[in-house]
Amino acid sequence: MDARRLKRLLASVQRGEVSLEAALGQLKVLPFEDIGAAKVDHHRALRKGFAEVVLCQGKTPEQVGLVFKALARGSQTVLGTRATREAYEQVISQGVKADYRELARAIVANPPKTRPRLGPVLVITAGTGDQGVAEEAVLTAELMGAKVERLYDVGVAGIHRLLAHRDLVEKAKVLIVVAGMEGALPSVVGGLVGKPIIGLPTSVGYGASLGGIAPLLTMLNSCAPNVSVVNIDNGFGAGFVAGLIARK
Amino acid sequence: MDARRLKRLLASVQRGEVSLEAALGQLKVLPFEDIGAAKVDHHRALRKGFAEVVLCQGKTPEQVGLVFKALARGSQTVLGTRATREAYEQVISQGVKADYRELARAIVANPPKTRPRLGPVLVITAGTGDQGVAEEAVLTAELMGAKVERLYDVGVAGIHRLLAHRDLVEKAKVLIVVAGMEGALPSVVGGLVGKPIIGLPTSVGYGASLGGIAPLLTMLNSCAPNVSVVNIDNGFGAGFVAGLIARK
Amino acid sequence: MDARRLKRLLASVQRGEVSLEAALGQLKVLPFEDIGAAKVDHHRALRKGFAEVVLCQGKTPEQVGLVFKALARGSQTVLGTRATREAYEQVISQGVKADYRELARAIVANPPKTRPRLGPVLVITAGTGDQGVAEEAVLTAELMGAKVERLYDVGVAGIHRLLAHRDLVEKAKVLIVVAGMEGALPSVVGGLVGKPIIGLPTSVGYGASLGGIAPLLTMLNSCAPNVSVVNIDNGFGAGFVAGLIARK
Amino acid sequence: MDARRLKRLLASVQRGEVSLEAALGQLKVLPFEDIGAAKVDHHRALRKGFAEVVLCQGKTPEQVGLVFKALARGSQTVLGTRATREAYEQVISQGVKADYRELARAIVANPPKTRPRLGPVLVITAGTGDQGVAEEAVLTAELMGAKVERLYDVGVAGIHRLLAHRDLVEKAKVLIVVAGMEGALPSVVGGLVGKPIIGLPTSVGYGASLGGIAPLLTMLNSCAPNVSVVNIDNGFGAGFVAGLIARK
Amino acid sequence: MDARRLKRLLASVQRGEVSLEAALGQLKVLPFEDIGAAKVDHHRALRKGFAEVVLCQGKTPEQVGLVFKALARGSQTVLGTRATREAYEQVISQGVKADYRELARAIVANPPKTRPRLGPVLVITAGTGDQGVAEEAVLTAELMGAKVERLYDVGVAGIHRLLAHRDLVEKAKVLIVVAGMEGALPSVVGGLVGKPIIGLPTSVGYGASLGGIAPLLTMLNSCAPNVSVVNIDNGFGAGFVAGLIARK
Amino acid sequence: MDARRLKRLLASVQRGEVSLEAALGQLKVLPFEDIGAAKVDHHRALRKGFAEVVLCQGKTPEQVGLVFKALARGSQTVLGTRATREAYEQVISQGVKADYRELARAIVANPPKTRPRLGPVLVITAGTGDQGVAEEAVLTAELMGAKVERLYDVGVAGIHRLLAHRDLVEKAKVLIVVAGMEGALPSVVGGLVGKPIIGLPTSVGYGASLGGIAPLLTMLNSCAPNVSVVNIDNGFGAGFVAGLIARK
Amino acid sequence: MDARRLKRLLASVQRGEVSLEAALGQLKVLPFEDIGAAKVDHHRALRKGFAEVVLCQGKTPEQVGLVFKALARGSQTVLGTRATREAYEQVISQGVKADYRELARAIVANPPKTRPRLGPVLVITAGTGDQGVAEEAVLTAELMGAKVERLYDVGVAGIHRLLAHRDLVEKAKVLIVVAGMEGALPSVVGGLVGKPIIGLPTSVGYGASLGGIAPLLTMLNSCAPNVSVVNIDNGFGAGFVAGLIARK
Amino acid sequence: MDARRLKRLLASVQRGEVSLEAALGQLKVLPFEDIGAAKVDHHRALRKGFAEVVLCQGKTPEQVGLVFKALARGSQTVLGTRATREAYEQVISQGVKADYRELARAIVANPPKTRPRLGPVLVITAGTGDQGVAEEAVLTAELMGAKVERLYDVGVAGIHRLLAHRDLVEKAKVLIVVAGMEGALPSVVGGLVGKPIIGLPTSVGYGASLGGIAPLLTMLNSCAPNVSVVNIDNGFGAGFVAGLIARK
Numbered sequence A, B, C, D, E, F, G, H: 001m002d003a004r005r006l007k008r009l010l011a012s013v014q015r016g017e018v019s020l021e022a023a024l025g026q027l028k029v030l031p032f033e034d035i036g037a038a039k040v041d042h043h044r045a046l047r048k049g050f051a052e053v054v055l056c057q058g059k060t061p062e063q064v065g066l067v068f069k070a071l072a073r074g075s076q077t078v079l080g081t082r083a084t085r086e087a088y089e090q091v092i093s094q095g096v097k098a099d100y101r102e103l104a105r106a107i108v109a110n111p112p113k114t115r116p117r118l119g120p121v122l123v124i125t126a127g128t129g130d131q132g133v134a135e136e137a138v139l140t141a142e143l144m145g146a147k148v149e150r151l152y153d154v155g156v157a158g159i160h161r162l163l164a165h166r167d168l169v170e171k172a173k174v175l176i177v178v179a180g181m182e183g184a185l186p187s188v189v190g191g192l193v194g195k196p197i198i199g200l201p202t203s204v205g206y207g208a209s210l211g212g213i214a215p216l217l218t219m220l221n222s223c224a225p226n227v228s229v230v231n232i233d234n235g236f237g238a239g240f241v242a243g244l245i246a247r248k
Helices: A002-014 A021-045 A063-069 A085-093 A128-144 A156-163 A164-173 A185-192 A209-222 A233-245 B002-014 B019-045 B059-071 B085-093 B126-144 B156-163 B168-170 B185-192 B205-221 B235-247 C002-014 C020-046 C059-071 C085-093 C127-144 C156-163 C168-170 C184-194 C207-220 C235-247 D002-014 D020-046 D061-071 D085-093 D126-143 D156-163 D166-171 D184-190 D207-220 D235-247 E002-014 E019-046 E061-071 E085-093 E127-143 E155-164 E166-171 E186-194 E206-220 E235-247 F002-014 F018-048 F061-071 F087-094 F127-141 F156-163 F166-171 F183-192 F207-220 F235-247 G002-014 G020-046 G061-071 G085-093 G128-143 G156-163 G166-171 G185-192 G209-222 G235-247 H004-012 H020-046 H061-071 H084-093 H126-145 H156-163 H167-170 H185-192 H207-220 H237-248
Strands: A052-055 A078-081 A098-101 A104-110 A118-125 A146-151 A174-181 A197-201 A227-229 B052-055 B078-081 B096-100 B106-109 B117-124 B144-153 B174-179 B197-201 B225-228 C054-055 C077-079 C097-103 C105-109 C118-125 C148-153 C175-180 C197-201 C227-231 D052-055 D078-081 D098-101 D108-110 D118-125 D144-151 D172-177 D195-201 D228-231 E050-057 E078-079 E098-101 E106-109 E119-124 E147-150 E174-179 E199-200 E227-229 F052-055 F080-083 F098-101 F108-109 F118-125 F146-151 F174-179 F197-201 F227-229 G052-053 G078-081 G098-101 G106-109 G118-125 G146-151 G174-178 G198-203 G227-229 H050-054 H080-081 H098-101 H108-109 H118-125 H146-151 H172-180 H196-203 H228-229
Touching: A052 A063, A063 A078, A063 A085, A063 A104, A063 A156, A063 B174, A063 E147, A078 A085, A078 A128, A085 A098, A085 A104, A104 A128, A104 E199, A118 A128, A118 A164, A118 A233, A128 A174, A128 A197, A128 A233, A146 A164, A146 A233, A156 A185, A164 A185, A164 H050, A174 A185, A174 A233, A185 A197, A185 A209, A185 A227, A185 H156, A197 A209, A209 A227, A209 B126, A209 C207, A209 E206, A209 H207, A227 B225, A227 B235, A233 B225, A233 E002, B002 E002, B002 E155, B052 B059, B052 F197, B059 B078, B059 B085, B059 B106, B059 H185, B078 B126, B117 B168, B117 B235, B117 C197, B117 G078, B117 H185, B126 B144, B126 B197, B144 B168, B144 B235, B144 H126, B156 B168, B156 B185, B156 C184, B156 E166, B168 B185, B174 B185, B174 B235, B185 B197, B185 B205, B185 B225, B185 C156, B197 B205, B197 B235, B197 C077, B205 B225, B205 C207, B205 D118, B225 E147, C002 G002, C054 C059, C054 D002, C059 C077, C059 C085, C059 C105, C077 C127, C077 C235, C085 C097, C085 C105, C085 C168, C105 C127, C118 C127, C118 C168, C127 C175, C127 C197, C127 C235, C148 C168, C148 C235, C168 C184, C168 H156, C175 C235, C184 C207, C184 C227, C197 C207, C197 C235, C207 C227, C207 F127, C207 F207, C207 H172, C227 D228, C227 D235, C235 D228, C235 F174, D052 D061, D052 H098, D061 D078, D061 D085, D061 D108, D078 D085, D078 D126, D078 D235, D078 F227, D085 D098, D085 D108, D108 D126, D118 D126, D118 D166, D118 D235, D126 D144, D126 D172, D126 D195, D126 D235, D144 D166, D144 D228, D144 D235, D156 D166, D156 D195, D156 F183, D166 D184, D172 D235, D172 G061, D184 D195, D184 D207, D184 E127, D195 D207, D195 D235, D207 F080, D207 F207, D235 E127, E019 H146, E050 E061, E050 E127, E061 E078, E061 E106, E078 E085, E078 E235, E085 E098, E085 E106, E085 G052, E106 E127, E106 H196, E119 E127, E119 E166, E119 E235, E119 H020, E127 E147, E127 E174, E127 E199, E127 E235, E127 F061, E127 H237, E147 E166, E147 E235, E155 E186, E155 G185, E166 E186, E174 E235, E186 E199, E186 E206, E186 E227, E186 G156, E206 E227, E206 F207, E227 H228, E227 H237, E235 H228, F002 H004, F018 H061, F052 F061, F061 F080, F061 F087, F061 F108, F080 F087, F080 F127, F087 F098, F087 F108, F108 F127, F118 F127, F118 F166, F118 F235, F127 F146, F127 F174, F127 F197, F127 F235, F146 F235, F156 F183, F166 F183, F174 F183, F174 F235, F183 F197, F183 F207, F197 F207, F197 F235, F207 F227, F227 G227, F227 G235, F235 G227, F235 H050, G052 G061, G061 G078, G061 G085, G061 G106, G061 G146, G078 G085, G078 G128, G078 G235, G085 G098, G085 G106, G106 G128, G118 G128, G118 G166, G118 G235, G128 G146, G128 G198, G128 G235, G146 G166, G146 G235, G156 G166, G156 G185, G166 G198, G174 G185, G185 G198, G185 G209, G185 G227, G185 H108, G198 G209, G198 G235, G209 H207, G227 H196, H050 H061, H061 H080, H061 H084, H080 H084, H080 H126, H080 H237, H084 H098, H084 H108, H108 H126, H118 H167, H118 H237, H126 H146, H126 H172, H126 H196, H126 H237, H146 H167, H146 H237, H156 H185, H172 H185, H172 H237, H185 H196, H185 H207, H196 H237, H207 H228
Parallel strands: A052 A078, A118 A146, A118 A174, A174 A197, A197 A227, B052 B078, B117 B144, B117 B174, B174 B197, B197 B225, C054 C077, C118 C148, C118 C175, C175 C197, C197 C227, D052 D078, D118 D144, D118 D172, D172 D195, D195 D228, E050 E078, E119 E147, E119 E174, E174 E199, E199 E227, F052 F080, F118 F146, F118 F174, F174 F197, F197 F227, G052 G078, G118 G146, G118 G174, G174 G198, G198 G227, H050 H080, H118 H146, H118 H172, H172 H196, H196 H228
Antiparallel strands: A078 A104, A098 A104, B078 B106, B096 B106, C077 C105, C097 C105, D078 D108, D098 D108, E078 E106, E098 E106, F080 F108, F098 F108, G078 G106, G098 G106, H080 H108, H098 H108
16 A cells, blocks of 8 residues: 555656655655554564553543444454453444453454464463463463463372373473462473473562562572563563464 | 383283282382382473573582583583672583573573574663663563563663564563563563563662662562563573473 | 832942941842742743642632632633532632542633644553553643643553554653553553653552552553653653753 | 765666656665764754863773764864773873863863853852762763853852852853752752742762752752753753853 | 271282282282372371361352351361461351451361360560461461460560560460561560470561561571571461470 | 569578479570560659550540540540541540640640740741641650640741741750751751750641651651651650750 | 852942842842852851761772862861771872771771860761771760760670670760671660660671661661661761761 | 578578578679679570680680680680681681681680580582682581581572482481572472471572572572571571470
């Protein structure tokens, strides 16, 4: 489209319909818009098969409803994260067909119809409290086309539960390891496999967990060199990075 | 080997040479050792083509020398990180053939002979002070078989320098973005490409940079969802994760 | 007034009505009151064309109503910041004519009638969540006589959106750059123009954003030397400083 | 130059010497380089009359010497900050004519010949320990063309010393207020004048000053709305911002 | 059970019903499950006389009800910590016989029938606000079979109240010392007796107590070498460790 | 009483009614109780003219009511701090005659009848938000027998308001200086007078005030050597220390 | 002197030698200088019997020597804190008669000749490492005219050592309690006596003592209401405040 | 001794040699001394078989030498922690027979002659850098009479190494688990055994390990309820607590 616009301009110059000076003037302002457009295109290309993403936290249910109405045209997948049920109801009331994933606190409109087949991505959690954040990661990775498997509630204080599922662990191409409190699980998993691991700290805990700072520090200091880390409770980010790696 | 040992035991049971009870007793203690052995093997397999790694910081030059002597037998690649020149000289004096990479503060013995061809990995730095940490990442990724390109000194306050090399940025399969001070570069790069980005904060800066905490927080809060983060100054970790992703 | 009082005292001395000792005694206590008065005057002079400012946070709606009633006499402009709608309703019920700016959470009584023409000041935001704080800055700068332009939602992860509006950026005399999460935008803008930039961090974000500490640190460590910073969510302060600079 | 290059390309298209497709191909890669080039130009324009800046901290004396040799050609002013005397001696030994400002820890080559006449900028310090950082700010503002006055050692615990120099305070167009320990001085000065004030916290102090975090927080929380803040010990940044404001 | 399964497999090999290769294949995956099972057994053995533990915080009352229904079969003791009364009512409505300990915020089903006789454990608190956390510790230690005595409200600012009960202090085998605010009590008690002391910091306090960080730091820095520490408000952990030590 | 008990025991020994061994046995356990009793007496002596103090925060209104009923017997003054109106109503409903001081959030039963005449103590505040904490300090100092004067709303950004009341400042024997946000006021006051100053930081502020940590750090780093500091919002402590000093 | 100058001016007005307007003009600028002068006088009065104080840290030995030479004229006492022996030698070499107090790291010139008789002030330390800071406090209080007694090495883990010296504790008028590590001693002492206590935290300790932050927090959170606190290692401040209180 | 003194006093009363009043007077001051003495006795009893402990850090080699000379009389064991070789040499030069344990940085004079037989205590380390701190713990526990076993270098990223030594783990009565960096090992070990575990964080690591704060937080947040924690690098404390538990 932008390429077409550029081509049209050049053709006009070629045909003598537009003067050199006028073309120059247009080109001086155009490139940035072109970059913009190109970036958007590229951006979209890069996210092919993926959704527009709406961070619902900090928006009123009404705003979420309107944003979904605007974005969910055609078959464009739209993912709303950190969404309340109230926001979901506003989306529905705007005539948008969408599902609400309770645990993941997510709204999904127009999910892709092709079955996910990249990866697989394995999402491991330490405790039951980490499940919501984990499900946000699962959903995001699935929307990016990855097949996702779950291995939940295998915290380090019961390491045998993890060891009992080594097959799952070993066949994954990339792993997301979710943990609050002491956040030690990514290190243990990182020692078991030679795959990239996304450490996803959660705010589960109390006192000296400092709202997730403790597991975040733990993961950053991991002695397993295959661990990189995302923000506290950032299930979307972890799922996105895992989806990108699985895609390769 | 362990499989062989297991097989031998089973064969003895089959032949009636070992009683059920005795075999049971041996198996009760064996598995862990087996796992250990298996893990080591697997571990090694997983790191095939990669080096044994020695963190030299916190060891005396003499200790580094002895560790290298022990590990650098045959053609095993050995990488020593955070190494002083004194440590390197001890390695040499132990009769080990090794190079010292000044900038990366690394010792390498028996580097692999095959040319790196995975990736490419692109390592971008914000400022000149970030170069040492970046070179540690470059070296690590190369030892893992990745072809690495450099794009140095393209900080966010001169964003045009980054934009002028978009071809490099776009052809990379995975990127390591190194920055101290405000640590904003990974977000900017993350907005330009749809590839996994490893944010590598450095302790370059003063005052409110808090020894690297400031850029670390910046990267963790990145609004670009394709950024995951490693510890401050952890060039080895960034290079290792990038190498793993490139390998796929 | 104070000058008059001083003059009267001196005249009494001149006329011999007041002894040297008595005058000396009075002068020993007088000066501070004079300074006080002078300061107040000066203070007012300095803020000429600007509003009395009421921080409504921490006051009950009733208190806000009474304060506005006391201050909004004559044509004196009064600005109430961090104000709830309830506080506004109390102001109205006190018979004060005032507007409520929903987004900026501000009450304004007796806005100046002259059109703002200083500046222009450009207010840039990284994300939609930063808009409320930005609007507080816009309103403050406008009340100080500055013409304000907005460039919203141009975060660093989509740098092309910023580059597409370089004309706006370049014609500004001073810029306020508002960002939460990683807070990297002021550095990028700071690299594009040679004008003073007020970095305004917001508490938008979660986890490792630490309630705005992360973007605050980012801005303080900015590698762009034209960035100075105000407190988290301090839209009023940013607007005030920008208004002062524009005024010159 | 870039405009010329663009024009040449368009002319070639007009003349039919370059096909539409080829021109399109060139334009697709050209703009970014153009932006880059334009940015550099603009950048330089924006800093006209100012120096190239070299952060010497973290560079060896030899590196500083070579960088100065490369930059100090013709009459280009070069400012080296956080420089040791050893670095200065290397600069000299490279044949560069330069001065060393002991207190400011700065090297200056080719200082501008015109007398500074913008401003004036007033630099106020709380204690004698803040002087070095203050002098870095003074030097930077002077190199930007500002006339700078000093009012040193007027900490808040002796407020009368400040009040005794109100004339200096009131005639300044912009003020830099430097303080370590409790960092309260910018608030006091901010209450005296209606001019922009740059708060410059220093690492002077011990214990709970936390290396300058205490005065930094004090300044960020200033109840005087005309105070904005730069990083701890960042004399260069404070001088630069003050110079920009004075320039208007 | 697992041992039986292993034995069956070995017997099949012995009888020639299972080939060496097949047995090897099974054993390769089996051991971990065995470990798992063994661990569970061992785990249970280790906790003999103790309860299943449910952290109720972060679970809905309904979830707590269902978890208790599942766990409280037979005579298995179940302890629910950080439980609201609402959660307790759901437990009851599921037909589970259980008590609610208001102060300890705990639900207990099937408490052991044998009288606690290990220890004794002495639980000391500094202030009245620490009582809830202390009671959680008391209950936990009692469920583990320890006899527990209480010495409440003997803060360091009234050291005589502590000294007046030295008999209680001296006959304890292990002590839990609970304190918020400045958290100094464990050090004082630690100087009085030669027994292991568990420091249990609480979030009681305000301002610079930082939600319990202050007493936590105090206890970690204790000059009494017999003090070890658990997380803020972690009554369960303190009671568990004390119970383990008493058990010896 | 305890002295009497001791004496009785000794008399029994003297009369031969109690054997040496038996007396020894009693004395071995007695002393601590004696110390306890003596301490309590002394304690009370030391606080003569002062109130029993109840920290109401963290207690239910019913508990506060009962505690007051127990303590407010005879003419004993009782002070309840951080008390809600609900707690006050419970105190009343228990038949205790008491007043509620709204601003100070305090309940007072049986205030002393003698007029305060020690001191005077001067309580200075920086802003209107600091008034509640200041009033807690005022009330406490008054209950200890000190005459208290107020100088409110004289923050450092309007230093002339403070200077205009130097007479008040100079006649005080001890000063409490209350400030939130940047907390600079104690330093300024400390430079004006040579009396002990209690710095009382408050949690008034937002963002980088970190709930009062910023003014706390400011006061601890004060360059005025006559400033000592109490906890954030600890009006009671400041009033108590000031009362002790005034008492001398 | 200033009073004389004022009187002269008034006399000139009285004699008609100076016009009303001229006198008014002079008075407009005079007062601040007067205040300044008055403040200095008052300041000096307030410190009568006390020393000029020089913070030697951050000054070169040469600078310290010169400052002492300038200040130690006549019989003016001069106290140099945080002084090295090198600085002391420079003071001597400038011809100033002075002593060096090794432990207190202090230089004293012209100590007062009258015997200290205010107070007494009692300085208590928790451990041997706190002695240097304590001695700085002792020296300061003595220079202010207070009789100082020492009670060293009576940490809370050996509370009996403190109790054995209750006579010393009870006869003090004001106490300085010095402690590093957990910093609990001021609370314990605060519970024993009804006198003002200055808590003086030190940086003695390691790990979680965070350079003195841990004992600082402990003291700020003290449940003993008679404790106020100064900065970490601030022996001078503690001695100064104690001296002021003793002086009353 | 004290009991004897008490008895003598009582006998004098009985014999009429001491009046009631005089005895009362003596008893009023005696008890504290008695407590003191009793405490010391008890203290010593409690530590029977254990050493006097000298923290050498912060003392000069000469001071360490003198302290050892004073304490190491007779057969009293003396342990000097955090001791340099220089300090050791001073001890020797004072004529004290002592050993220097290089790794543990400890000096031991008069070690007990009986073979340790309590426990066993198992000391586990995560990495080679943790060895020094671990050896301090080993030595302390041994001096208290415990048999100590070592299991070094079994970090969580190679969990199989730990699992391979389950026999050692299971036969221990109490375990010390030493780890820096992410500090996850105590949680993993805590899940394997039902014994008390002392978590001992070390300052091994860099960047976000924050000098040991990261592993400290990890251990405090451990999901294994049998873990309690001591200060960073506090090998002595960990060994002491373990020794006390083993002793039971």
